[in-house]
Amino acid sequence: MSDAVAAVRAVIEEYVGCAATMDFARRRALWDADEPEPILCPEEAAEPLIGWQAMDGYWSRSRVVMADLKAKAAHIRITLLADDIAWATYDNRWIATMAGPAAEAPIAADVRMNALLRKTAAGWRYFQLVEGPVDLMTMARQAAQRRAAELFDEEI
């Protein structure tokens, strides 16, 4: 693994690890502060978040709507597109407990993360991150397969 790939991987792992403390300020610090139009597209956001103001609002709300959040990354693939630009895809399993009187059992999902990072004076930093779950029909099939596996006593 090259030094650059290792450095990008370390930033990704730190970014994902921020979930444990819901440290969204640290997550923001792992974005390129000089990027004029960062794009963050969380899977649960009906509209993409384009620009710092939209992203800051999202992170502020996230701190309030969730009581607890855990995340883990796997299958991290990093491609250096140039000396200072990287494309990374990785799987992210998040587990969240929502806050407030409607809080229920934790929910979780697996999301494919698609990131662009740039090497800056502060290190590698995100400037675009698009979260991609499988679509509704595929998830419905996965849910049905999980139920069927119970009856057939099979592992999925």
Next chain:
Amino acid sequence: MSTSFAAELAPIAAACNAFWQAWSARDDAALVNLWDLDDAAATYVPADAPDRILGGPAIADYLRQRVQDFQDIRMRPAILKPRRLKADLGAAFAVLDWAHRRRAGELPVGGTIRVAAVLRQSEETWRFCHYAEAPVAPLVELRQFYQRIAADGHEAWS
């Protein structure tokens, strides 16, 4: 947007639009031709499968098979944000409405996805090396569906 800025981004936007038009035309040759097939690290993240497709040849096979799988395909971009990263390197973020019909007589299905793409220029042509389809979370899509039914109300229902 300045003229030079627009000119810098126009070829990237054109490649994206050509890709979606090729889907709508079910033109598999055009779809494949818009990919850098020599890129062993190329990735395609489909919305309807959990695994990524890796490498130009596997992506070409996937594109050809998808064209065969559907009788009608429609792709319509709602938002397109191209970026120039280097002289020969670009990226695009898009919001894309899609619909397809497997066979004549079947009702089509469709939805909206977000797209993250990376493109490279070689020999004057911009081609994709990474493309990720990113739907909204199924939980959110279901909630939106319930909300649309609620918006219909009882008046048109019986």
